[in-house]
Amino acid sequence: MKKRLRVYRMNDCDWWIGTSFESTTKAYLAHISPPYRKDALCEPRMLRRDELLKLIYADEDNGHCTFAKQLEVETLRGGKFPRYFASTEM
Numbered sequence: 001m002k003k004r005l006r007v008y009r010m011n012d013c014d015w016w017i018g019t020s021f022e023s024t025t026k027a028y029l030a031h032i033s034p035p036y037r038k039d040a041l042c043e044p045r046m047l048r049r050d051e052l053l054k055l056i057y058a059d060e061d062n063g064h065c066t067f068a069k070q071l072e073v074e075t076l077r078g079g080k081f082p083r084y085f086a087s088t089e090m
Helices: 021-031 034-040 049-054 067-077
Strands: 006-009 014-018 056-058 064-066 083-087
Touching (some): 014 067, 049 064, 049 067, 056 067, 064 067, 067 083
Antiparallel strands (some): 006 014, 056 064
16 A cells, blocks of 8 residues: 655745655755755644645746645656655745
8 A cells, every 4th residue: 555645844945745754854854965954944744734725836837736736746646755845945
């Protein structure tokens, strides 16, 4: 049985997608440059369903949808997880 993908808030700017909080935060910290690791996580947690329906995802082609819809897209697309999902810092 496949594990369910979830969106995790790493801080006020970054969201990652993965199957567990522990593996996703670990991958995120490994991705961050060492000088920034200390402060990279700020109240990390899994997003609630109401947040997924409220937050807006914007792709490179300027398309928009909810985080919930993009989570469905990522689930169908598959691939290697955990990985980057969204950021306000692009």
